[in-house]
Amino acid sequence: MGDNMVQLINISKNYGDNIAVDSVSIDIKRGEFITLLGPSGCGKTTTLRLIAGFEQPTGGAVLLDGEPVEGKQPHQRNVNTVFQNYALFPHMNVSDNIAFGLRMKKTPREQIKQKVSEMLSLVQLEGYGGRMPDQLSGGQKQRIAIARALINNPKVLLLDEPLGALDLKLRKQMQLELKHLQQKLGITFVYVTHDQEEALTMSDRIAVMNRGRLEQLGYPFDIYEKPETRFVADFIGETNLYQGKVSQVSDSIALVDLNGSVVHVARNELVCGETVWLAIRPERIKISFWPEEGKAAVRGRFKERIYVGSVLKTVLKLDNGMEMTVSEQALQPFIFDPDSDQVFVNWEPEDAVVMRS
Amino acid sequence: MLSATGRWLTGGPLWTLSPVIIFMVTFLALPLLLVILVSFFKRGTYGDINYVFTLENYIRMMDPLYLKILWVSLVISLATTVVCLLLGYPFAYFIARAPKKFRLLLLMLIVVPFWTNSLVRTYAWIILLRTEGVINTYLMQLGIIHQPLTMLYNQGSVLVGLVYTLFPFMILPLYASIEKLDSSYLEAAGDLGATPWQAFLRVTLPLTMPGIIAGSLLVFIPTLGYFFIPDLMGGSKTMLISNLIKNQFLTARDWPFGSALSIILIVITLVLIYAYIRVVGSKKDTEVF
Numbered sequence: 001m002g003d004n005m006v007q008l009i010n011i012s013k014n015y016g017d018n019i020a021v022d023s024v025s026i027d028i029k030r031g032e033f034i035t036l037l038g039p040s041g042c043g044k045t046t047t048l049r050l051i052a053g054f055e056q057p058t059g060g061a062v063l064l065d066g067e068p069v070e071g072k073q074p075h076q077r078n079v080n081t082v083f084q085n086y087a088l089f090p091h092m093n094v095s096d097n098i099a100f101g102l103r104m105k106k107t108p109r110e111q112i113k114q115k116v117s118e119m120l121s122l123v124q125l126e127g128y129g130g131r132m133p134d135q136l137s138g139g140q141k142q143r144i145a146i147a148r149a150l151i152n153n154p155k156v157l158l159l160d161e162p163l164g165a166l167d168l169k170l171r172k173q174m175q176l177e178l179k180h181l182q183q184k185l186g187i188t189f190v191y192v193t194h195d196q197e198e199a200l201t202m203s204d205r206i207a208v209m210n211r212g213r214l215e216q217l218g219y220p221f222d223i224y225e226k227p228e229t230r231f232v233a234d235f236i237g238e239t240n241l242y243q244g245k246v247s248q249v250s251d252s253i254a255l256v257d258l259n260g261s262v263v264h265v266a267r268n269e270l271v272c273g274e275t276v277w278l279a280i281r282p283e284r285i286k287i288s289f290w291p292e293e294g295k296a297a298v299r300g301r302f303k304e305r306i307y308v309g310s311v312l313k314t315v316l317k318l319d320n321g322m323e324m325t326v327s328e329q330a331l332q333p334f335i336f337d338p339d340s341d342q343v344f345v346n347w348e349p350e351d352a353v354v355m356r357s
Numbered sequence: 358m359l360s361a362t363g364r365w366l367t368g369g370p371l372w373t374l375s376p377v378i379i380f381m382v383t384f385l386a387l388p389l390l391l392v393i394l395v396s397f398f399k400r401g402t403y404g405d406i407n408y409v410f411t412l413e414n415y416i417r418m419m420d421p422l423y424l425k426i427l428w429v430s431l432v433i434s435l436a437t438t439v440v441c442l443l444l445g446y447p448f449a450y451f452i453a454r455a456p457k458k459f460r461l462l463l464l465m466l467i468v469v470p471f472w473t474n475s476l477v478r479t480y481a482w483i484i485l486l487r488t489e490g491v492i493n494t495y496l497m498q499l500g501i502i503h504q505p506l507t508m509l510y511n512q513g514s515v516l517v518g519l520v521y522t523l524f525p526f527m528i529l530p531l532y533a534s535i536e537k538l539d540s541s542y543l544e545a546a547g548d549l550g551a552t553p554w555q556a557f558l559r560v561t562l563p564l565t566m567p568g569i570i571a572g573s574l575l576v577f578i579p580t581l582g583y584f585f586i587p588d589l590m591g592g593s594k595t596m597l598i599s600n601l602i603k604n605q606f607l608t609a610r611d612w613p614f615g616s617a618l619s620i621i622l623i624v625i626t627l628v629l630i631y632a633y634i635r636v637v638g639s640k641k642d643t644e645v646f
Contacts, residue, residue: 074548075552081544081548083541100559104549104551
């Protein structure tokens with residue numbers, strides 16, 4: 001048994017020469033909400049399908065609750081899937097759709113009836129049992145798909161971009177509902193999405209994938225604040241990303257040469273002369289007329305300002321030719337004359353995340 | 358419904374339908390009307406039509422001889438449809454699930470033989486099946502049989518000929534409906550614990566029902582009217598409604614009786630189609646516990 005509900009051990013999946021999943025290892029804990037996050041084609045859906053049993057891995061092993069599931073078909077695995085397009089059976093009404101899993105198990109009718117109405121009230125759609133799927137809105141179909149997948153009491157619920165087809169407002173609402181549902185039921189959720197905000201909102205942990213490989217596995221805070229690779233830094237949220245060279249290393253700090261501007265960063269076991277990437281979040285940067293004490297600072301000029309409601313983004317052209325985006329509270333921006341003033345961008349050395357790849 | 362009507366009315370001037378209307382009136386409505394009219398007249402002495410109103414053509418059909426022919430015809434048509442469906446469904450399923458690049462080729466292989474005239478192909482079957490035909494000759498030479506098998510000129514050979522001729526009409530609609538079946542429904546069924554067989558019965562079969570209905574109708578209806586196959590492969594013992602009608606027009610020169618038989622055939626066909634669609638169409642999973 002143990003703590004892990006799902007263990008992916010070095011799983012790979014090739015389609016001919018095309019490598020969809022490349023030796024990915026993830027341990028998913030019991031009752032955890034884990035998100036596989038990445039751009040389209042990164043292998044996240046394939047990974048999910050490997051857990052569900054729709055695909056068999058070409059390498060490695062999948063363990064469900066400690067048991068290897070190699071060669072087992074989907075109907076032999078105690079996991080259920082919520083599909084991207086819902087895949088509600090169009091020829092059955094809502095009740096029959098939800099009841100499908102129990103009917104396959106030959107559960108007595110009375111029990112099915114009771115369970116179906118429990119499920120309908122769980123997803124807050126009491127009284128919708130007689131409707132056909134094409135009489136439901138997107139959000140309702142989504143809930144029915146979840147109810148249908150949950151009725152078999154799966155050990156793991158797999159969700160493949162379940163909110164992708166919904167509009168933004170409904171999506172945000174459903175994110176929280178799903179999260180609450182997961183906390184209430186205590187079932188392990190494996191959630192696939194390309195929406196990084198969704199991943200940050202809902203997950204206990206996030207696995208960021210790119211080109212079939214696992215880039216980083218961690219808590220949302222760490223994924224956002226301490227990206228380990230350039231890809232993660234770039235993909236999650238907005239960031240200023242620069243390539244530079246370590247020019248000097250001392251006991252506590254290192255100096256990095258960004259195209260002629262030297263900034264200091266935390267030492268991080270850097271080696272003099274190596275090429276690194278620096279990622280600095282826009283909200284960590286301050287604009288000032290003069291370089292601030294103890295901070296990394298580069299001089300620049302105004303390029304443009306973008307108002308996005310709660311924040312104001314200011315893009316500056318730095319003296320080293322790079323551009324930097326700074327985000328400030330929209331109601332209290334740093335005031336300067338865009339035409340003539342030279343300003344400095346400042347950040348704490350430890351706010352610049354240094355990455356080797 | 359409303360919007361469809363609305364679009365029809367606003368979609369363009371009505372006269373754009375006139376080619377269709379002219380075609381339908383000329384080649385469907387008028388001939389049909391003619392047949393209906395003739396069926397109520399008397400046969401003249403020399404095979405002409407005596408324009409006197411009568412119901413005797415219809416009364417004559419109540420003769421057990423003709424009722425039996427009608428019954429046998431319906432049974433053979435039904436059997437043809439069932440055999441086509443049972444053979445055609447796995448066939449169409451296989452093609453629809455084959456790799457995309459092979460699908461067209463496989464469909465072509467089914468359709469290509471039908472570019473040859475069906476009369477010629479029926480004769481080919483006769484050459485294969487008759488007493489001194491290809492199959493019997495080889496079986497005798499190989500010593501497997503000593504007496505030639507009787508494979509021709511019975512209801513079985515008519516069934517073979519009909520199934521062979523009408524097979525593509527079953528395959529094509531079945532293929533179309535199986536091919537467009539979203540595979541995620543089957544994955545969902547498997548995911549929810551259905552074995553492949555359960556998934557087939559509960560999901561694939563009901564969702565491909567339109568193809569089954571279309572294919573069955575496309576086979577059943579022409580089967581009732583294909584007179585040359587029972588003519589050639591059925592011999593003198595197998596009289597079906599289709600060659601009965603043909604004989605009335607061409608051999609007995611009794612146009613009024615032939616017309617009456619045609620009308621009855623049309624009515625029976627319509628009733629059966631209606632019943633079939635009602636039964637299968639309304640079974641659209643009303644199962645509630």
